[in-house]
Amino acid sequence: xxxxLFAIYNLEKSIWGEEINPNKYLATATILFATCLGAYLAxxxxxxxxxxxxxxxxxxxxxxxxxxxxxxxxxxxxxxxTESPKVATWRxxxxxxxxxxxxxxxxxxxxVILFIITAIITIFLLLTVLKVMLGVGDSDNRKFKLDNGxxxxxxxxxxxxxxYVGTLGKTYSTDDGGKTFSxx
Amino acid sequence: xxxxxxxxAKPVPxxxxxxxxxxxxxFILICCYSVITPxxxxxxxxxxxxxxxxxxxxxxxxxxxxxxxxxxxxxxxxGILLTITSNKATKIAVILYIVSAVLELIFISLGLLHNGxxxxxxxxxxxxxxxxxSTIIRANNLSNSDKAWLSIYLISMVMSxxxxxRDILILNLADDTMGDLFEYIPGRMASIWGVIFSIIVCVxxxxxxxxxxxxxxxxxxxxxxxxxxxLNKHFAALxxxxxxxxxMWSILYSNIQTIENILN
Numbered sequence: 001x002x003x004x005l006f007a008i009y010n011l012e013k014s015i016w017g018e019e020i021n022p023n024k025y026l027a028t029a030t031i032l033f034a035t036c037l038g039a040y041l042a043x044x045x046x047x048x049x050x051x052x053x054x055x056x057x058x059x060x061x062x063x064x065x066x067x068x069x070x071x072x073x074x075x076x077x078x079x080x081x082t083e084s085p086k087v088a089t090w091r092x093x094x095x096x097x098x099x100x101x102x103x104x105x106x107x108x109x110x111x112v113i114l115f116i117i118t119a120i121i122t123i124f125l126l127l128t129v130l131k132v133m134l135g136v137g138d139s140d141n142r143k144f145k146l147d148n149g150x151x152x153x154x155x156x157x158x159x160x161x162x163x164y165v166g167t168l169g170k171t172y173s174t175d176d177g178g179k180t181f182s183x184x
Numbered sequence: 185x186x187x188x189x190x191x192x193a194k195p196v197p198x199x200x201x202x203x204x205x206x207x208x209x210x211f212i213l214i215c216c217y218s219v220i221t222p223x224x225x226x227x228x229x230x231x232x233x234x235x236x237x238x239x240x241x242x243x244x245x246x247x248x249x250x251x252x253x254x255x256x257x258x259x260x261x262x263g264i265l266l267t268i269t270s271n272k273a274t275k276i277a278v279i280l281y282i283v284s285a286v287l288e289l290i291f292i293s294l295g296l297l298h299n300g301x302x303x304x305x306x307x308x309x310x311x312x313x314x315x316x317x318s319t320i321i322r323a324n325n326l327s328n329s330d331k332a333w334l335s336i337y338l339i340s341m342v343m344s345x346x347x348x349x350r351d352i353l354i355l356n357l358a359d360d361t362m363g364d365l366f367e368y369i370p371g372r373m374a375s376i377w378g379v380i381f382s383i384i385v386c387v388x389x390x391x392x393x394x395x396x397x398x399x400x401x402x403x404x405x406x407x408x409x410x411x412x413x414x415l416n417k418h419f420a421a422l423x424x425x426x427x428x429x430x431x432m433w434s435i436l437y438s439n440i441q442t443i444e445n446i447l448n
Contacts, residue, residue, distance in 0.1 A: 023332045025384060026339070033377055040373060045447060058373055060447050061440050066373055068432040069343060075428050076342045079421035080335045 008098070012091065020091065022081040027095060030070045031102040037063055038106025046114050067103055071096045144178055152181065200268045200400030207393045210261045214254065215386035221250070222375040240296060251292045255285055265393070268400040273323035273407040277316045284312035303352050307345055311422075314341040318418040323411045324397040333391035336384055342422050346429045 003010075008027040012020055037058075044057030058066070074095035082088045142154040150166040164172040164181065172181040196204075221227070226246055237245045262281050269275040291305020317337040326334065392398070436443070 021328045021332050023336060023384075025387075026336065029380055029384065033380065037373055059444060061436065061443050063373075064436055064443065065433065066377070068429055068436065069347070069374075069377075071432070072343055072346060072425055072429040073339055076339045076421050076425045077335065079424060080338055080418060081332065 016082070016087050016091070019084060019087050020082050022077055022091075026077060027074060027098075030073055030095075031098050034067060034070055034099045034102035035106035035109075037066055038103040038108075039110035040106075042107035043110035043114055046111050050114075050118065063103075067099065070099050074099065142178065144181070146172075146181060154178070194399065194401050196399050196401075200398075203264050203268050203400075204393050204398065207261050207264045207398075208390050210257055211389040211393065212386060214257050215382055215389070217253070218382045219379050222379055244296065248292055248296075251289060255289050259285055265398050268398045270397055270399050270401055271323060271403045271405075271407055273411045274320055274397045276412075277319040277323070280312060280319075281316045284309045284316070287312075300352070303348050307348050310341050310345040310348065314338060314345070314418070314422060315414060317341065318414075318416065319411060320392075320397050321418070322416065323407055324395070326395055326397070330391055330395040333388045334395065336388040337392070338418055338421070340381065340385055342425050345422070346426055349426070349430070350433060 005028055006024055008031065009022065009024045012022060012027075041057055041060065041063045044055040047053050048055055048057070075092045078092040078095060079088045082091060144152040144154070144164070146152060146166070150168060150170065152164045152166050152172055155163045155165065164174065166172060171184045173184055174181050217227075226233070228246075228249065230242065233245050233249070234242055259282055262278055262285070266275065266278045266282070269278055288306065288309040291301060291309065294305065295302025317334060321331060321334050321338075
């Protein structure tokens, strides 16, 4: 957890070493927030389009405006936390890049995740409909051949209860898991 | 580094520690208030607020109430900190903070007469607060970690000055058709960020109280004159950030229709 939280800080320290003294949390917080911002914007737009919902997402301009605020935080910190203008410039550019990257990742990931979830739900529903239409589902059920010539199919209920129906429409019951049947 | 070690070696007196804990408690209290308000709404109900000042717009009444509350608590906190400063420069900075807080309250009250005064006054006091924190950081031999935390205050001041300036420069100039788009800027995501940043500031305030600047061991040796100079990298950071952020905003807002068409 700490490794992820301080990833940006450790990266900066490995590049510039003693030349830089930034806050450990602010950079990570801004990047993660930019990701959330992207996810909120794109995810909301995606659901609005897909389901005709009306999630009150911020406009693209508002999101970009917020993004500039986040970049502003990092630009200030870059200048305050470093001694040389060169390091400050490179750090500001790097952080701006990372904040924008976080925003883009948020957009892409939210849309991809929502797409995968909707795709899975759609495929699942389609398969269920197909199963019912083609009667494929019956093949999974156990079948028993009785001595009186009737063939019995086992159906499972919602709560694990079992019903046994013969080909002629008769129902049976069993107490020993299918070895002997008695007609109801 | 040696100086840092010397500072830490001096034990903080018990009476100073008690004052530090009171200040920290008040800082946490004000942090809780600033976290609760955006999430759960204002503590004082709408009806009561409206009955106090029926002729004034309700958001202004809330704003003045909040500012008055913050003013009271901050003046108590900084009053306590004034008694445990560790050198003259820090003491002057703390007095300047209290004076700025009084001025801020006056500007807020004058803001009832004219909206412009409100923003201009807040920008002026914002710059004063920025100078206060800049002086505290530069006048004391703080550890790197303390410096990094205290710079959170500087960053917070820069961004509040930037957003107040935007209200004057852009929102007052924008035509009505843009109004709807601006509605969302101080929207939900901005207030969530406000909550996150309040928590970071709360940690920063604990570090501020516990740092060498308020250890109570008063050092009467005169502070070098350079400490008071505003020509330092903190003010450079303020100016450069304002230029960068306003540059980005002006590009953004001048292309507002093009940007919105991307999604539609």
